[in-house]
Amino acid sequence: MFLAPALEVAPLLLGARLTVSGHLNRQHPGVPVTLRITEVEAYHGVGTPGPYDAGSHSRDRRTERNASMFGPPGHAYVYFSYGMHFAINMVCSPEGTASGVLIRAGEIVAGAEVARSRREAGRSSNPIPDHQLARGPGNVASALGITRPSHDGLDLFAAPFDLRAAPLGSKKIASGPRVGVSGEAGSARFPWRFWIEGDPTVSAYRPGRNVPK
DNA sequence: TTATCGATTCTCT
DNA sequence: GAGAATCGATAAA
Secondary structure, eight states: OOOOHHHHHHHHHTTOEEEEOGGGOSSSOOSOEEEEEEEEEEEEOTTOSSSOOTTOTTSSOOOTTTGGGGSOTTBEEEEEETTTEEEEEEEOSOTTSOEEEEEEEEEEEEOHHHHHHHHHTTOOSSOOOGGGTTBSHHHHHHHHTOOHHHHTTOBTTSTTEEEEOOOOTTOOEEEEOOTTOOSGGGSTTOOOEEEETTOTTSOOOOOOTTOOO
């Protein structure tokens, strides 16, 4: 087991509340939406103590895409994925080094109507159940109205964000391999996914390709 | 219930 | 040009 910034921070984010005021989202502005975080993943990058993390965007060097992961801790790294989704990370390591925690899922505890209208925009099928409003990293960003051009690199502890720790109570934390990460980095040797056990908002596990036992 | 597949575009090789 | 830290619909079992 390895110890490094993102790995220390990831479990602490479970149960925390992330509020995003909607005004930066031009397509779907609205009242603030608050997420109770229930699932996260840690990623290591350049300059972070611990093993080489082949699943990390910042595994080798700084690029235009991952630049904010090398920025100050406590800020957002927002990336665009699979041609259609955004996902948000909290940067964890000192400026100049890279590590982050991907916010994978949560429960919408305020602003559910705005979140639902953003999620359902452009789709014509069944209404989305409450527990699926922010299930999966792409859905988290969608429900909160987060995009790369408007939110990448911003401080998570200042407007339009407001991140606050919250006690987890009697809930238990579970951990396991990360979702969709290929190769050894997606194996049980990297149990860097953390979630609140039994919570219905936690996303489904999907193994990456070529993951060894 | 589980498996497969298409959508869509950015990033790096 | 290939692959990607995904999602949701549809098909199969």
